[in-house]
Amino acid sequence: xxxxxxxxxxxxxxxxxxxxxxxxxxxxxxxxxxxxxxxxxxxxxxxxxxxxxxxxxxxxxxxxxxxxxxxxxxxxxxxxxxxxxxxxxxxxxxxxxxxxxxxxxxxxxxxxxxxxxxxxxxxxxxxxxxxxxxxxxxxxxxxxxxxxxxxxxxxxxxxxxxxxxxxxxxxxxxxxxxxxxxxxxxxxxxxxxxxxxxxxxxxxxxxxxxxxxxxxxxxxxxxxxxxxxxxxxxxxxxxxxxxxxxxxxxxxxxxxxxxxxxxxxxxxxxxxxxxxxxxxxxxxxxxxxxxxxxxxxxxxxxxxxxxxxxxxxxxxxxxxxxxxxxxxxxxxxxxxxxxxxxxxxxxxxxxxxxxxxxxxxxxxxxxxxxxxxxxxxxxxxxxxxxxxxxxxxxxxxxxxxxxxxxxxxxxxxxxxxxxxxxxxxxxxxxxxxxxxxxxxxxxxxxxxxxxxxxxxxxxxxxxxxxxxxxxxxxxxxxxxxxxxxxxxxxxxxxxxxxxxxxxxxxxxxxxxxxxxxxxxxxxxxxxxxxxxxxxxxxxxxxxxxxxxxxxxxxxxxxxxxxxxxxxxxxxxxxxxxxxxxxxxxxxxxxxxxxxxxxxxxxxxxxxxxxxxxxxxxxxxxxxxxxxxxxxxxxxxxxxxxxxxxxxxxxxxxxxxxxxxxxxxxxxxxxxxxxxxxxxxxxxxxxxxxxxxxxxxxxxxxxxxxxxxxxxxxxxxxxxxxxxxxxxxxxxxxxxxxxxxxxxxxxxxxxxxxxxxxxxxxxxxxxxxxxxxxxxxxxxxxxxxxxxxxxxxxxxxxxxxxxxxxxxxxxx
Numbered sequence: 001x002x003x004x005x006x007x008x009x010x011x012x013x014x015x016x017x018x019x020x021x022x023x024x025x026x027x028x029x030x031x032x033x034x035x036x037x038x039x040x041x042x043x044x045x046x047x048x049x050x051x052x053x054x055x056x057x058x059x060x061x062x063x064x065x066x067x068x069x070x071x072x073x074x075x076x077x078x079x080x081x082x083x084x085x086x087x088x089x090x091x092x093x094x095x096x097x098x099x100x101x102x103x104x105x106x107x108x109x110x111x112x113x114x115x116x117x118x119x120x121x122x123x124x125x126x127x128x129x130x131x132x133x134x135x136x137x138x139x140x141x142x143x144x145x146x147x148x149x150x151x152x153x154x155x156x157x158x159x160x161x162x163x164x165x166x167x168x169x170x171x172x173x174x175x176x177x178x179x180x181x182x183x184x185x186x187x188x189x190x191x192x193x194x195x196x197x198x199x200x201x202x203x204x205x206x207x208x209x210x211x212x213x214x215x216x217x218x219x220x221x222x223x224x225x226x227x228x229x230x231x232x233x234x235x236x237x238x239x240x241x242x243x244x245x246x247x248x249x250x251x252x253x254x255x256x257x258x259x260x261x262x263x264x265x266x267x268x269x270x271x272x273x274x275x276x277x278x279x280x281x282x283x284x285x286x287x288x289x290x291x292x293x294x295x296x297x298x299x300x301x302x303x304x305x306x307x308x309x310x311x312x313x314x315x316x317x318x319x320x321x322x323x324x325x326x327x328x329x330x331x332x333x334x335x336x337x338x339x340x341x342x343x344x345x346x347x348x349x350x351x352x353x354x355x356x357x358x359x360x361x362x363x364x365x366x367x368x369x370x371x372x373x374x375x376x377x378x379x380x381x382x383x384x385x386x387x388x389x390x391x392x393x394x395x396x397x398x399x400x401x402x403x404x405x406x407x408x409x410x411x412x413x414x415x416x417x418x419x420x421x422x423x424x425x426x427x428x429x430x431x432x433x434x435x436x437x438x439x440x441x442x443x444x445x446x447x448x449x450x451x452x453x454x455x456x457x458x459x460x461x462x463x464x465x466x467x468x469x470x471x472x473x474x475x476x477x478x479x480x481x482x483x484x485x486x487x488x489x490x491x492x493x494x495x496x497x498x499x500x501x502x503x504x505x506x507x508x509x510x511x512x513x514x515x516x517x518x519x520x521x522x523x524x525x526x527x528x529x530x531x532x533x534x535x536x537x538x539x540x541x542x543x544x545x546x547x548x549x550x551x552x553x554x555x556x557x558x559x560x561x562x563x564x565x566x567x568x569x570x571x572x573x574x575x576x577x578x579x580x581x582x583x584x585x586x587x588x589x590x591x592x593x594x595x596x597x598x599x600x601x602x603x604x605x606x607x608x609x610x611x612x613x614x615x616x617x618x619x620x621x622x623x624x625x626x627x628x629x630x631x632x633x634x635x636x637x638x639x640x641x642x643x644x645x646x647x648x649x650x651x652x653x654x655x656x657x658x659x660x661x662x663x664x665x666x667x668x669x670x671x672x673x674x675x676x677x678x679x680x681x682x683x684x685x686x687x688x689x690x691x692x693x694x695x696x697x698x699x700x701x702x703x704x705x706x707x708x709x710x711x712x713x714x715x716x717x718x719x720x721x722x723x724x725x726x727x728x729x730x731x732x733x734x735x736x737x738x739x740x741x742x743x744x745x746x747x748x749x750x751x752x753x754x755x756x757x758x759x760x761x762x763x764x765x766x767x768x769x770x771x772x773x774x775x776x777x778x779x780x781x782x783x784x785x786x787x788x789x790x791x792x793x794x795x796x797x798x799x800x801x802x803x804x805x806x807x808x809x810x811x
Contacts, residue, residue: 011411013330015323019752024332025702026292026615030335032695033376034287035279035342037196038367040688041374042347044274046365052261052399053189053362055128059231062259063219063236069253071524079205079215081243081251091232093224096123102465103197106173106662113465113521113666114153115194124151126222133157134168134183141200144207149178154181154187154195173662176197176469178711181314190361192218192261192274196249212250220261233258265360269764276761280436280692283429285382287699290422292331292386296324297419302711328387336379341377343367353684357677419740424747430693430700430754431751431784432758439759440686445678453604454504455543459671460645461503464656464663465633474558474630480659481626481634485535487655488638493648495641499626499634500539501531501676503674504606508532513622515574516584516596523589529570529620531587533629538602540640542671551600556625563625565601570620585622597624645670682767689762701787730757733797740792755780 016023032405051057064074065081077085077097086095098118103116121137130136131151133171141149150172152161161167172183179199190196204215210472223232236256244251344367464484468541481499488497502508512526536552539545548566556563564585571580584596606621626634636656640648649668656663669677724734759771769776 012183016327016330023771024297026065026214026331027334029288029291029699030332030382030704031338031342032699033285034283034332034335034375034382035346036692036695037285037378038339038343038375039346039350040274040277040281040366041378042343042367042371043350044278045370045374047266047270047274048262049362049370050362052191052754054191057261058124059223060220060261061223061232062264063221064257064259064349066255066257067241067253072261072313074257076216077219078212078250079203079208079217080211081254082215082217082219083203083205084243085219085236085239085256088242089221089232089235090237091223091227092221094126095219095221096344097128097201097219098123098192098215099201100193100195101200102666103662104173104175104465104467104662105160105197106161106664107171109656111662111664112160113664114156114196114198116193116199117195118199120217121200123191123198124185126220128222129189129191130185131183131699134181134182137198137200138182139278142202144205146200147204148174148177149182149200150174150179151182151198152184153190153198154185157184175467176471176662177467188361193265193360194358211247211248212648214791216481231257261360262702265363274763276436276758277685277688277692278432278502279758280689283433284692284695285378287429287696288335289385289427290426291699291702292328293388294419294422296386297422302678325383325387328756329383330385332379332386333381339379340367340372340375350684350688354678357680358721368543381757382440393536403571410586420743423743424750425745426700427747427756427788428750430696432779432781433689433696433753433756434693434784435752435777436688436758438780439762439766439769439771439773440689440693442773442776443662443682443769443777444690446684446768447682450675452505452675453544453606454671455541455639455669456504456675458640458642459542459646460636460638460640460648460652461667461669461671461674462636462649462652462665463633464636464665465669467632470660470662471632477630477632478627481535481631482618483659484539484636484656487658488636488652489537491638491648491651491655493640493651494638496537496541496639498541498637499535499631500538501533501631501634502635503540503635503637503671505675511587512589514586514589514592516586522681524587527574529622532621533626533631533634535622535626538623538637541637542606543639544603544606546601546603548579549599552625557627562595562597562627562628563600564597565603565623567605567621568601568602569605570622571602573620579702582756604628635667637671679767679790682765685765689765699783700784701791702735733793737789737792740788744785744788744792748784751784752781 043716052060054060063077063085065077066072066074079097082095082097085457098117098119100115100117102115105112119137119142121139121142124130125138132154134151136151137149140146157163157167167181168183171178172181174178174197187200201215208214221232223229233256236258239330240251240255244254260468270374331508347365347367353364466477466480471480485497485499488494491497508531510528510530512523513530514520514526535553536554536556539551547567549565552565566580574580574585580599581604583599585599586592586596587594603623636652638645638648638652646668653665656665723729755777756772763771
């Protein structure tokens with residue numbers, strides 16, 4: 001058995017080497033198919049398969065609040081609910097809470113801004129992860145009024161503290177408050193996302209005026225042994241119902257919903273994106289299989305006499321078809337090696353492109369053992385699928401007919417119909433993928449050619465944040481920002497400067513508001529808009545002119561008339577056909593106590609995507625003077641005269657330190673860089689789909705050419721007879737083209753139907769592109785038609801060069 005298999009493999013290698021051109025193309029097709037499929041599987045596994053990286057992570061569940069009556073699927077948990085849940089539940093070993101945010105750390109090493117988490121003292125106990133140096137948080141570290149304690153991430157310990165183990169027990173300043181360092185976490189641990197420092201968060205319930213006012217947590221727990229998720233959810237339904245009865249004002253309609261950390265990090269959008277990508281790569285792999293199957297079908301047709309003689313001499317069906325499977329396996333193995341190389345390169349590129357975009361630490365992308373196992377499985381399936389077509393064709397051959405009529409048996413295109421079906425499938429799959437690639441191309445072009453309504457290239461941006469310890473009241477915060485803005489406006493090389501809560505083209509979040517004179521049936525009916533808190537000079541910094549009304553002035557202070565400036569889109573949507581100047585809006589819904597703000601100006605549309613509002617591609621935006629909001633975190637913007645705006649980074653840092661030596665700046669980028677960072681999702685995933693489409697077009701073109709070329713070679717005698725009897729070259733070309741265009745037409749029709757479905761799935765990846773853009777669909781049909789016709793013309797022209805005498809001599 002093994003000896004016969006080895007013989008088949010040796011024979012297969014010799015057979016494939018006799019036709020190196022087609023063999024190389026087959027290996028390349030398999031390499032592309034397996035490589036792209038493996039790359040996407042690596043990404044999918046990195047997002048969904050690796051888990052949280054802590055012991056028994058499948059026992060950990062996030063517990064969110066939910067309020068279906070207000071269409072709120074999930075929300076964070078206030079401290080009152082957290083402690084009630086913790087005390088009343090029996091399903092978990094314990095509940096822990098955390099909130100993420102940036103942390104100001106200062107000391108002898110200077111000020112620095114770190115990604116942090118504010119946690120309950122039991123968080124690492126539930127995660128079952130211990131510090132490598134020092135201890136974890138102790139019981140009581142999160143009690144009311146407890147001394148502040150922190151634990152450092154491994155990277156911070158290495159870079160900021162030079163891996164000094166004596167850091168344990170030392171005092172550092174955290175958000176303006178003295179804190180004791182308790183320990184250092186293991187290398188690579190950055191729970192829950194990309195945190196670098198953990199701060200014990202005190203119980204603030206006694207300081208809150210009303211239940212649910214603040215102290216928000218993300219809550220998670222570890223299930224006890226023998227307790228299922230369904231049992232825990234049932235218990236929490238009982239607890240939340242009880243709390244709703246006890247505290248109807250804050251808890252009415254509030255329930256609890258469970259989620260794993262992976263589910264929470266991925267989200268529905270990412271699941272849909274990766275699902276579409278996996279489908280796309282499956283299409284590419286199927287095209288590769290169809291290509292190789294067509295190659296093997298062609299060879300099987302040429303070897304029908306050989307197979308018939310083997311069968312007549314008593315060979316079993318297995319022995320007859322095994323050489324064809326051997327060839328498929330050899331091609332698949334060679335393609336797998338190439339595919340793994342492509343996957344290593346593709347995964348490395350994707351990992352590099354997604355650095356610094358906020359993905360959780362446990363989402364890592366690599367070609368390792370689980371991925372290689374996938375390659376092994378997918379390669380085996382690929383070989384089986386590719387070898388099945390010729391094996392089936394040979395197994396149903398009429399042995400007697402072939403032996404009786406050698407000439408006819410050798411000339412009859414036994415695999416013709418199956419081969420045509422495979423080509424039609426290739427064209428259909430390629431059409432669907434190319435439409436997706438076309439939409440992605442247009443999306444990326446839109447991004448790269450986005451016509452900003454403001455100055456983006458020469459603007460430096462950074463962010464700064466204040467904390468109550470050093471800035472306990474609104475007056476002290478306003479004084480800091482006023483002093484800072486004065487220094488920024490005097491920087492060498494700076495032409496204008498401003499502070500704002502958000503950097504164009506986005507706002508800084510979305511909120512509901514009321515228009516004076518309008519009525520709303522429910523809170524959900526109140527309109528919603530992005531908003532931005534800005535200082536005077538903001539529009540000048542970004543080269544924007546107020547199109548109607550006036551700009552903010554220094555006199556627009558907290559005690560002055562509340563005012564706002566709105567975008568053109570805001571004015572057109574909410575005040576159609578009328579002048580919005582003088583109209584008033586109020587932030588909040590039915591229970592709002594905010595002041596009415598008078599609209600004093602209209603500016604061009606700056607926001608193209610309202611990131612905080614769910615990727616709204618047609619957002620509205622309104623602006624509020626910084627002095628009329630109690631701002632704590634603001635972005636710095638400085639317009640420079642030219643060159644690289646980041647060259648003034650040290651000057652801006654010194655300007656901040658001149659006002660407060662313990663305050664760092666962070667998120668240092670140009671305005672163009674902010675846009676690129678916000679749109680990486682479109683760029684990276686869009687590029688992947690373009691690669692899928694080009695690979696599909698290449699393989700489909702090769703497949704169509706291969707089938708028609710083989711058909712011409714098999715019909716040399718027929719062509720010679722036709723031309724001997726007076727047929728013209730154009731008649732022969734028309735005959736071959738008819739076969740090619742028939743397959744092309746059916747493939748395109750099926751492919752367009754598939755493309756309509758795929759375009760809806762990948763719509764989330766598109767920037768300002770209609771999922772069914774007629775120009776894209778029409779262009780792809782034209783491209784495939786041209787490529788298909790060219791693939792048909794080449795063998796057709798070769799057929800016309802046949803010498804009728806030479807063709808008849810084959811008889």
